[in-house]
Amino acid sequence: MNKHILFTGGGSAGHVTVNTALIPHFEKEGWRITYIGSEEGIEKEIITDQFPHVPYKSISSGKLRRYFSWKNFTDPFRVMKGVIEALSVIRKTKPDIIFSKGGFVSVPVVMAAKMAKVPVAIHESDVTPGLANKLAVPFATKIFTTFPETVKTLPAEKSLCAGAIIREELFKGDASEGKRLSGFYDEKPVLMIMGGSLGARKINEAVRANLEELSSNFQIIHICGKGNIEEQYKQKGYRQYEFIKADLPHYLAMTDYVISRAGSNSIFEFLALKKPMLLIPLSREASRGDQILNANSFVKHGYALSLEEEELNEESFLTKVKELQTNRDTIISSMEKGEKAYTIQDMYEELSSMAR
Missing domain, CATH: 3.40.50.2000 (Glycogen Phosphorylase B;)
Known part of the structure; x- marks a missing residue:
């Protein structure tokens, strides 16, 4: 039996x-x-x-x-x-x-x-x-x-x-397939922005307000949530998706930096894949505060930078993204030393x- x-x-x-x-x-x-x-x-x-x-x-x-x-x-x-x-x-x-x-x-x-x-x-x-x-x-x-x-x-x-x-298929992504799917061919690093299963209005707004500056430094995959694609922002090197399902491992394989909410499953997936991340946790008003604690733990271990939603604006967002680039190697080094x-x-x- x-x-x-x-x-x-x-x-x-x-x-x-x-x-x-x-x-x-x-x-x-x-x-x-x-x-x-x-x-x-x-x-x-x-x-x-x-x-x-x-x-x-x-x-x-x-x-x-x-x-x-x-x-x-x-x-x-x-x-x-x-x-x-x-x-x-x-x-x-x-x-x-x-x-x-x-x-x-x-x-x-x-x-x-x-x-x-x-x-x-x-x-x-x-x-x-x-x-x-x-x-x-x-x-x-x-x-x-x-x-x-x-x-x-x-x-x-x-x-x-x-x-x-961690789902085993996440480790089977192919960066060249990710680039083919997104149409990215530049040498610029790839920044993936993920707002959770419903997207995140404030994160989406911060990204689009800074799109010109971000696009000069990155190719951008923006997973903005159901009903949140805005056609007027369509441009080379910036791809919007409501969500990505089966092909996510390929997109992650080509990604150099991640901006995300601080849901536990997602951030541990980025950790396993050694992706330096900027976390913007759900505020205490919108949740029980668990994402803030998750983000604080990752910052303490050197795996991520964090920006609370109350402090999120165009300037603070850009400052943190630049800080993420500067600290890339240090963050990856901390990730490699972490508990298995x-x-x-x-x-x-x-x-x-x-x-x-």
Whole structure:
């Protein structure tokens, strides 16, 4: 009988990426795979699109808001309903282990796993655990963290730093194919700007306000988010994309510098590929402040420069980009000395050894 792993996680693309990196490896090793997510979340689209053969089970879940909403009163009932639904899936499919990437949909699954006596591994991407993972910690068998400092905030006997789990295809990019796809032929370095899955209005504005100056120094790949391409800025050496999916490894292979939000998965991918980066984290108004902590950690380790959104304007943006160019070699040197993260094979072995 094949071993069986059940994955869960959702609510944002970041809560799915590690799962999509691990699933192919478990398939290759002959494991059966099931995924539990929400009916409406982005995880359903990602998993059913990339792995149409993997059974996807939808459950109910609360939103776990940190702010006041009348829905907060009904959410506990949604979570309870989700626990019952997850328990039903677990009892029918009989997984040997459950791997949770967090997000609110994972909470009922982890609770149900404890009731069904199935070992649970959690992976936490950010410096401080998100609310969903905080709730899930007591039910987890083992907690893997991305940042070394996170371990100090968790139960020592079941926590360890594994680093980020990087998709293997990212290392297979071809720089000459990236140049062919983008039409770049100059000797100028390539600057990639990434604003997250929805793009980032303030970053997009700062780039376009400085386009003349930036274009004299770089060829620019600007991933500006859905509906954010502006035709009037079309010019040689500046390419706009709503998003880049399958060809991203080729574009990254030719990239010399990155400007990005500070979502954990993305910045660890740039670190693994040794791309000097300027991070512009989501502000505290727009998030729980986790991206600011992620960026601070990278600055402390010498992997990146950071610019907070409140300080972002045309001048500060250009100053930081110039500073990034000046410090390129120092940043790459720090990246090369950094701790080595777990490979997908390492993670596979850890999870295999936990399976019942």
